[in-house]
Amino acid sequence: MKLSFVAIIAASLLAISSSAIADPAVDIASIVKNSKGDCLNCHQVDRKIVGPAWKDVAAKYKGDANAQATLVNKVIKGGSGHWNNETGGLPMTPHPFKPTKEEIEQIVASILQM
Numbered sequence: 001m002k003l004s005f006v007a008i009i010a011a012s013l014l015a016i017s018s019s020a021i022a023d024p025a026v027d028i029a030s031i032v033k034n035s036k037g038d039c040l041n042c043h044q045v046d047r048k049i050v051g052p053a054w055k056d057v058a059a060k061y062k063g064d065a066n067a068q069a070t071l072v073n074k075v076i077k078g079g080s081g082h083w084n085n086e087t088g089g090l091p092m093t094p095h096p097f098k099p100t101k102e103e104i105e106q107i108v109a110s111i112l113q114m
């Protein structure tokens with residue numbers, strides 16, 4: 001009796017903790033919306049619009065320890081030339097003020113977690 005009670009508690013804790021792992025797609029969309037950033041005009045998680053799909057960005061930089069810092073910098077300053085096959089050479093506009101640096105750090109971290 002006591003044992004099954006423990007098992008129920010353990011099972012419900014497991015359910016709570018796994019539901020707390022947010023879907024990265026939903027997570028990023030809500031961070032971007034709250035930040036009032038324009039990222040979603042050019043990016044989606046799953047497919048290219050103007051810029052590369054964020055899941056492709058995640059795949060490209062998998063295992064790259066510098067990716068977080070490099071990409072935050074790139075989003076703030078804008079950039080081009082890394083995705084010419086996808087974009088035909090279009091640049092990304094700079095984002096010096098909006099979203100804030102902290103928000104961009106959060107967005108890039110969520111992209112790299114995919």
Ligand code: HEC
Nearest residue numbers: 037038039042051071079080081082083084087090091092
């Ligand atoms: C005007 C369209 C546009 C907007 C707005 C935009 N991007 Fe981009 N983004 C691009 C393009 C185009 C590229 C590909 C640049 C390249 O070829 O190096 C890109 C590339 C990227 C990359 C990969 C950079 C690399 O060097 O591999 C990341 C990460 C990224 N964008 C995140 C964001 C975030 C976060 C925002 C919102 C703050 C944003 N983008 C807003 C068009 C845009």
